[in-house]
Amino acid sequence: MIIAMLQVSPTILAALTEPTVSTLRDLIVEYGFSLSEPLTALTALQEVLDNFELDADPPIGRLGLDDERVLKKKLSQPQVSSRVLELIDQGEGPRVEFKSSIFISTKKKQFNPGISIEECVDDSLKEKVAKEIAAFLNAEGGTILFGVTDDGDLRGCEDDFSTFSSGGSPGDKADLILKQIVSQHFREPDNIFYHLKIDCVDIDGKHIVMLSVASRKQLAFLKSSKPSQLYLRVSSHALPIPYEKIEQYYNLSKL
Template identity: 30%
Template sequence: MNIKELIQQGENSAVEFKAADVWPESLAKELVAFVNGQGGVVLVGVDDSGNIKGLKTDLNRPTEFCDWVANILRTAVNPPINADVSVAQVDGKNIGVINVPKGTDKPYQTNAGQYLVRVGATNRAASVQELMRLFQQAGVFHVDANPVAGAGIKDLSLSSLDQYLTRYDLSLADDADHTALLQNMDILTAEEPTIAGLLLFGINPQRFLPNACVSYAHFAGNTIDAELIDKQVINGTLPEQIERALAVITNNVAVSSNIQGAKTEPTTMNYPQKVFRELIVNTVVHRNYSIVGSRIRILHFGDRIEFISPGRLPNTVSIQKLPFGVSYASNPIILKFLENLRYVDKLGRGLPMVWQEAKKLMRKVTFEEIGEEFKVTLSLKSGSGN
């Protein structure tokens, strides 16, 4: 990392300047905002305009500065933060460098009880929705267990529930009062269906959760302004969304071919259907259903398919881990039912399978967190393998 280049770029979502006389409480706020997001670098001894001032005399030695920051990381932030602290010399002056990682124990707060997030080049108090997402990433609570306001047992398909229960030799007909059974299954709260219950067994889930669906768009070119070949909004329960989305993608993936004698031979190898299925299932199982203004989006271009799901990865999951297998549950109730319905392998082998299938075809699959979304991009062109 070139410190001088960072300074020249100015403050941004990943870089913060602090004057040499910064108060511990002020520095703690910057550290909390970074660790609650994707991490960043705090440079101490640089003013807001990027002028290099250097460290104060009593903190100018590396040992003194590192001990001072370590005390703040340990005592002014809750829970404590592990960060890489060092001193670099720039233009003959010592600059304190604090590399803050993405937090694994979110949400973090200052000792004053402030939950802060980084927005652009500034930090601010987390909104209720942002704080809820931070707690969800920490696994403190799960959105799919929340009740759906206004919905009732009448909005659940009892026939679908009975069909599910037959595999356990149970039936709703065995008990006139279904409430206790459905509550024990996490399908009902006191009287209202849970988000999971409505999405898995609802008669019309989108009546109450209008954006809990999949938007599919197929473009003639490789950019979003290209002509549309197909566009659909896929509603229904999660199993219905999975099956319909898979059918739509399968129908839209073209396979070029040549006639060889009496046979038609494909000239372009395609992914097996299980790859598309896994990526669709991954979006519906792990999306953040508390983000009500966004849908799952599948964007099909000439050279790639993008699977975009609202919500970030949980605290303990990193992009680097995904190709090697990670088992996590953003929505454990939804995961439980889809696993029982044979849509999910909870061992975390799905994304590694996608990675390997792409590699066989000398294609590329990438995983990204962009804002409050997680995106998997599947290349449709050979020659760009990993």
Template identity: 25%
Template sequence: MRKYILGSIILGLGIIILFYSILKNKNIQYPETIFTTEANSFKSDFAKFLKTTKSNVINLQTVFSDTNKIKDPKFSEEYFLNFIKKNPYLISVAYIQGKHKAAIKREDKTYVIAIDSNRNTEIVHWKRLNKGKIISEWEESFSESINNTIWYNSLINHPNEIQWFFDISKDITSDYKTDNELFYAGYYYKSNKNANIILLRFSRLSLLRHFSTYSKYEKVNLLIETTDNKRLDLGTGITEIFKEIANDKTIKDSTTIIKLQHFNKFNELDSGIFSFSNKGEVYWNSFMRFDALTGIKYYLLSIPQKDIQVKINSKASSKYIYIISILLIISGGGVFFIKREVFYNRKRYKFQSVVEILSSEDENRYLEFKSSLRWDYRQEKVNPDLEQVIIKTICAFGNTDGGILLIGVDDDKNILGLENDFKTLKKPNADFFEIHLRNILHTLMGVRYVSKNIRMNFEEAERGKIVCSIKVFAADEAIFLKTKNKNGQLIEKFYVRSGNSSQEIKTISEINEYINSRFNN
């Protein structure tokens, strides 16, 4: 059965890759065609973001046009919780209507929310919610009212317009501060003689990760200009911080200067794609202009052609994919004709019952008993040196003819179990016992050898007592045990089985002689 499953998987994979390479070869790729696809994708993503922001502002206006709703703590809390959950771009939302205010923000897996109707704007009562339950509450007092802040005055001077801020300082709270990873959308309007403020806070990283173009290229650059003439460079790639450009004279990057010079030639177009060269490198650019209601004049997206060329080259390698697919199909078909025994050897991996072993055999060249992995029954405490004894035995079995090690059985064949060992682990069970032992084996003997030659089984042998049975297969090459000497220096030792014990071969000449006779014949 195993060979048919493996053969089918390889054959199916080859066929899938073959069809994929054939379909890909039908489409010839050029820099401008690839960039056009990316530009359209980004255009859709960015327009969706602005549309969502605009819709959120309208939704808040509509819902709270009834002034009684902001005064209802239960309604407001439920509304803002649902509001922020539906908007993955958002980190926080603040809404002020006259003397009433509400705010909510994400923090890890919790939400911090404030619904105040009777307090002044210099004091906020916060409470933290985790899975709908309040886990803490506190008051926060501000040094000055938001009415005196620069961003607030900017909003009231431009009513009914979305404005974008990238430099809100600590004039609201320590949480609303200048941060190269944060930016804000604000909106001011009047209704029923009340002044209303909406403030949405975003994470640059969260936003860019929603733009698929940023995940495909390393050197994507994005420039944005707002309707109040703020120009922002969101950085080249997701990891670079953004910065605000005060004016053209403050731009130090020659590529950005030339890019803006070329962009200014297209003032009559609402959107478009263009390329330009600078210092021997070609850059592809896409732009789109927006109406004033969004608060954004335009964006300018740029990707170096050498980044796009990498994608073209990867497509050119499809001929190698075609060859690989043919080889997979041939290999998959060939698997069906391989003998079954190659895939499965039941006798090799079958474990004999612990009780059967103890009733018929004593310790010998192929069998050894150990009371525990790390619990010292004499000292009644954990003894790490015992782990070295276990590893030494396993190493000796591998270097000789293989064998079986039973942990949880003493020299007199009494079943002690592994309960004391289990109690010394993070979780007292067989799974963690095996993980712990395998980690030691991987470190001292190597992952490749352990994975290939060591099998473990846990058996409830007597009155609930669990014994670990380790089957060690004879190694194909010599295994040296890594350990430390008395001075703490890392050394390697070579162990073999001699009768019913594990012995170290110490001299280099004897080790070489043994390896030549055991492994090189």
């Protein structure tokens, strides 16, 4: 069993760098545990996850062997900081997006001296965040850094946090804010939560939020009355897919 725990399967290896989708059955097979003794296999699998400091979301013990779940690496603050700086150095791209804030209009604040932060809250930015999340879910996954400008400068999310009434640490506020956005804008929000990993880190006195999004096997739709509820990450943009092309997209990209 110790040998098995030290082995790194392809799925576990992928999960060490970014949230990765799998099923318990697939993991059991990868490690050669016996499916005829499921309780023993699941106990051994939990030991593997613990050994590599991975969480399964939803955790072992919930749902079934064939249900999709996401493996997430537990990161220390120095590890989160290192990852954030690495992504900033790489710049925006098909799997990385920078946002100056979560829902604060930085332009409105800049050009209206003396205005309160509460007056700078922009609900359209919350919807835009939801679209970006959906686009990553429907493609290959990716990462959104909040509190980072398009040029890679650290701005921080302090203004976002200051408008949020609930207490707790900056990490707690980041978690609650993003989960509220998901609940408000997504169909099946509980399932969407499984595919998200939220980390918050203080870099040079600025709180940066790193939202890691795992690719979803099923299409992720937004709650919307607009012509399209489906978004896809194309290059560095979240683009809408018209209803008439949804079936074509599903057939081509999900085979």
